[in-house]
Structure formats: C-alpha cells, structure tokens
Amino acid sequence: MAIVLITGASSGIGYQAAELLAQKGHQVYGAARRMDELESLKKFGVNPIYLDVTNQASCEEVVRAIIEKEGKIDALINNAGYGSYGAVEDVSLEEAQRQFEVNLFGVARLTKLVLPHMRKNKFGRIINISSMGGRVTTYFGAWYHATKYALEAFSDALRMETKPFGVEVSLIEPGGIKTQWGFIAADHLAESAKGGAYEKAAQKAAIGMRRQYSGNMMSDPKIISKTILKALDSRKPRARYLIGFGAKPIVFLHAILPTRLFDWIMMHSS
Template structure:
C-alpha cells in the first residue's frame, strides 16, 4: 500500500489522537507527534510510534522528520493537525499571542511541510492533509486571530496543491465544524482572560460561557467523525480538495454564502 508511512502532528488528544488510532488500525505505519511524550504513550498499544515535536521549533521539526526517514526511508503522508484557538477582541490580544497563534497554526505547518516535500517529490507520490476548519470560511465573534490562521491554512493549501500537482503529491483540506475536544475550552478561557477589565468584558464573558456550555454538552460531533474523513482521504488515490464534517459545518458554510453579511454578523454575535 502506497502512502503507508504517515506522520500526524498534534496526536496527543482530540482529532489527532483519534486519527492516529484509526490509521494504525487500518494498516498504516503511523508516527504521532506532540510536545509531551507522556500523553502520546497510550497510542503505542495501537502500533503508533510517539515522537516528541514542537511545530514552532526548527530543531524539533528537523529531528522528528529525520527520525522517521532514518527508520522508514520515506514519509508518504503528512497530516498537519497541530493547532489551537486563541480568542479575544483584536484590541485586547497582544501581538505576541497573535504571533504565537500564527506560528503554531500556520508557519509551523508550512515549515514541516517543506521538510517532507523533497522525499515525496523523489518518490513521485505523497499526501499532505491540512486540518483547517469551517472557521477558514467564516468568522465567529471574538475569533479574529484564530480565523486569520485558518483562512491562511485554506489559501496556503490551495497554493500548495497547484505547486505540487506535477510531482504526484496530493493536498487535501479538512474543514470540521463543532467537534467535542479541549479546543473550545481553551479558546473560551483565552477569550474571558484577555477581556477582563476591558470594554469588551461583558460580551466576551457571555460568549466565552456560551462556548463552555456548548463544549460541555452533548451536541458536538466526536473526533472520530473527522478521523474517518481523514482515513477516507488517505485511502483515495485522488482525494477531494476539501472535506466538510461535524456539527453545523455544512449549514454554517451555506448560511455564510447565502445570507447578507450584516445578517450573518448578527447571528454570529448572538448564537451563544
């Protein structure tokens, strides 16, 4: 089976963990990257090899790829999953936090991709799957920098797909909607903390508590929903350019495309 050696980032929890598990259970040789090896060790029982990885650190990125190449001689699939959501009013979010958001969600993704491209090009095949979000097509209240990062993932993936087509490299984008992971709680806490004692505090507290309620409830999709789509993309010779899944994903994208902008803004500001 081609594309059998796969490296997935952000594999210690959520979508990354579920994807590493399902790929390993379906015959792929999976390497799972994350900052904390202790959180990755439970993947060993499924045949996944943990690798310590900080996507924002050049030494860590190179060491991880070199480790796989030394062991396998190739790398056939890269799933850029590592990322997080930093919410807060643009006036309140420090430029340091904004840069961190882009470093993790965008620049780390591209730098890691650049490391695997020569190997994929040499063998004339490979798959790169970038985890975006419906947040790469529409903007939620107080999510400016997070959405800027996901819009970037969308644009860069489109560019990469065209640039690498002649080398037999396929690029697909995964666009989840509401998925029950720790992502929502992290984003909500960041929103509330960044807005304390500011003119946005009241609205931010309401929006943040709304996010917490949503992510503590049972209305969101399981990470397995995303993992199954990634498996489908990996199994296909010619995967689709985009896969949309998860709670409210398709309705949200359709509403954004059809509704007047100001009406959509109103809805996003009052969904919580």
C-alpha cells in the first residue's frame, strides 16, 4: 500500500484515478479546491483534502498534514491543470501566467515539498499528467502548449536528478480523452476572440473542438486512471506513457512531416 497525494481530484481524470487507486488498496488523499465535489470520493476510501496548488501556504499545509498522519508520502500525482485557448494577441498575460501557475508552478511547489521526505525514505513516485500537447502544438493553443512543453522538460530534468535517491518520475501524455476539457478550452477560445482580428478563425476552431469532444472517437478517461495505477505499482515505471485517441499517430506525424505541412493539418483538422 502506498500513501498517495493526487491533485485535481474533484472531477474527470483525477476523480477516477483517486477512486481506482483507493479501490486497489492504496491510501489516497484526493486534493482540490472544490471540497463539495470531493465528498463522494469518501465512499471509496479516499481522504478529501483542500488544496490550492497556486498557493504556497496551502501546499505546505497539505504535505504537513499527510506527513503528520501517515509519516510519509510515497507518491505525488500532479493532475491539477486546465486548458485555456486563444490567440497570443488576444489572451492576456495575466491569464497566461495563471495557466503557468496551475499547470507548472503548482507541480513545482508540491514536488519541492515532497522530495525531502521521498529522499529520506529512498523511495518515491512522481507522476505528472502532461498531454500529447506537450509534444505537438494545436491551433490557438499557444499558452496551454507552452505549459505542457515546460512540464515535459521539467519532468525530464527532475527524473535525472532524483534517480539516485530512488525517486522515479513519469509523464502521462493523454491524447483525446472524453472529458469536459475540450469544451472548456473551446469556450475560452471563443470568448477571447470576440470582436478581434482572429474571431472568425477562432469561432470555427472552437466549433470543431466541441464537435470532436461531443463525438464517440475520444478515449474513456478510465484508460488514464489505469495507466496512473500502472506507473504507481510498477517496479520500473516508464518515463512516458503516450496513450489515448490520436496520441501516438499524431506525435509520430509531428516527428516525420515537414513543419509547415503539420501546421496546415493542425489549422484544418477541425
């Protein structure tokens, strides 16, 4: 049994992962800001805990509380994150910074807090939920992809640094997953472009995103939960798990196609 802290546990992938890990016998702390949406996890044995990953004091309190009760944290699953789409010219720097605060610096805050305990125990698992969007860039997704590309580099460096201490770092890189993520990103895109030079193209792209996420092609989020469990339980977890609809073929095409041809595909894929 591992002592696990998972962020963004109030919905979607985080909720399902917390449920699955608890059912498999792990002691899970499901963290999020929306405590009311964590309540239903109690019936699976998950311990709900308030956390704002953008707040240093909140992060410190969560880690302190778990260490005080359990004596250790075996695994940190950095799942909290969101996608805010929009043209670079349209998206405010405040919104861009907020996305980095959640998607990257929140990961860094918790990682820095749990690492001393993991090093002391000579064991740890840090599982960062990235995206195939950390390997390829889609239309109007500059700031979202910037955070995920950064998370990939952060995780790669962290993996090398922590390996001598028995801490393994893995990236989960989902493709198209049937959650509310696509609708939220599409709404941000449409709203940010209103009245601007990119409005027509952005509205078209947003309609395409909603259509894709309303269809039946997207993968069930349960495949991500199962992959997180695999990375947690494996004696030698992989550095990367590229899974879900479109992930492997799109990353492959990005690697072999000329850049401008791949750009054209992304701009017309919706």
